[in-house]
Amino acid sequence: MKSKPSLKKLPLVVAIGMASTAAWAQEQSTATGTTEVWATQVSSTSAFLGDDDIELKQADHLSDLMRSLPGVEIGGTHSMVQKINIRALDDTDLNITIDGASQNAYMYHHAGNLLINPDILKAANIQVGANSVLTGALGGAVEFETKDAADLLRADQRFGARIQGNVASNKYFGYSLTGYGQVSDNVDMLAYIYQVDRDNPEDGKGRESLGNDGDIVNGMLKAGFDLNDENRIELGYDRYKDDGDYPFRADMGVATNKAITGDKLYPTTYDRSTLTAVYELDKGENLYLKANAYRNELELEREENTDDYRVKAGRVENTGAKILAESLIESGNITHTLRYGGEINKEESRVHKDGVDYGGEDATNAALYVENEIAFGNARLIPGIRQNHYDLNTSMADKTYDETTWSLAGELDVSDSFTLRAATTSLFQGPNLEEAFYADTVNPANPALKPETGLNSELGFRFNQQNVGSLDKLAMALTLFNTQIDDRIEYSSDSGWHNQNEVTLKGFEASVKMDKDDLGLLLTYARTNSEVKETGEPVSDESGDTISMTVDYALPAHNLELEWESQVVLDEDKLDKKGYDVHSLSVRWSPAAAEGLVLTAGIENLFDEYYVSHVSRIGESNHPRFGQLILDDSEPGRNFKLTAAYSF
8 A cells, every 4th residue: 555644654642642743753763774673663742762672672561661751650560460550540541452452441450451462562652641632531542553464574575484582580481473474465464473481580679479470372363455555454363361370469569468368379361352353545645544343352260269159250341443534635825634533432341250140331432523733834733622422331320421522732833843832632531340350249329420521731842953063863852731630530438439529630751862873862751740639649650750761872883782771760758659760781683694583682670679660559558357568569670581583
């Protein structure tokens, strides 16, 4: 298919949030001149990482993808506890998709809601904060896109394959096998299998993290059909399975699990199955359209052997479709870029006990939206409107909510390198379903339960210029934000799910990128301060100020690339969260004598720091039954990693 307008060229969540920032990201990744076919592009409205950054880090956890992004935090160390946090809001307040399939879920309060394998990702695109009507949600959007054959085949290839193996000193090893090809002039296919065998790692104090011993298997099949130059269909099936003997409370630290259940572990399976169908229509600037339909199933099964049942399983199913189009209309000196579409998603949850269904809830979320980027001279005005419909069927409320939300953004190019931006977006989110693992729970009815609404306002600038002083390139960005959420929904044992008064989030994200010859430096700083008006306290997932530094250096004559990454998190005094600093080093070598071979070595947590992410379980708790508990879900200690990959 021929080249697409910006909706296709740029990551969608970036294009809708900060079109100029996304263009800067595209320019940077192209300027490197080194395109690795097995790389993951990470782009964000708050910063940008290089095109091959993920492979160099040997990503095996979401934190490897996102730790350098200001405003984004990753919590959870266990394989079944992956949590994304944006500006102190967790993944239940975000719009997260894999190949367009919604990952909406609240599985279990001692587990995460996401099962994602970084190895097969083509792109991870993050909208930090809600700043467009095209995505909805309170805190922003995360769009994961997996690789397909067209991404991997070289210009002179019809078929190809890749073999990868990796081993780490902190108790795991794995492999992946990939085959891909252009099976006919109009059909391309990809098959992928990935497996990791994990043992119990040690934290920075040398303590064994009991209950991590398990296996992860991920398989994927994709087929693409070019019907003609303008039409393409892509079908995909993605299956992810995490299986092992795990603790009852996988999100809590060793001390808590020992205090409550001793060394007892439970046979557990956490499984995701994703089926997708995507259609693309490309008529150049006149019209580009992308539509998708999907079904995503997430199931957590545990063998508990209680008096009432032996095996318990919670399941969440998302079934939906989305269509989004972009058209370019020119009228004199004014250009209108229209983005418009609609979506519908039905989320269903239920629990099984020994194969028998109990409970069951569902919610249907539908929306229509349009956004117009109006460009005139050196300015752009971007209004948008969204009509939301949310139908909830649960024990706490059986209601339908209809809400109109809007957005308005303005950009001014002060010069070719300096852009000012301001934006305001109204917010809407209906009540989530009860956690699937307890879908048979009958909560106190609350017919007065309101949806969460609010306003997110942002102000910022971007600077990007070649040849500044002795630098080849200098890029800077700053975003100030103020988010107000009204009628925040919380749970209490007395009243069940209810509306709080108001929650405010204030802060900023800043980044500086400098390049000189083969040396690159990225610095970021992020701060989020929150307050629950009802209590005067911050929200529980608030993190201390976060500073990151990434230094990369290439030696082209030797086919070597080196990277140093540091992250410093300051104390969060209001919530008694201790700060930490963690550093990692990676080296990648592509031997000239062995084309297709790539060797990557790294040391994570170089100085063996003992630390706990501020968005993981942290601190102490006085439990009415078990007494004083230390919740700290401590991160792994020093880890030596080696990866070998061969493509042919």
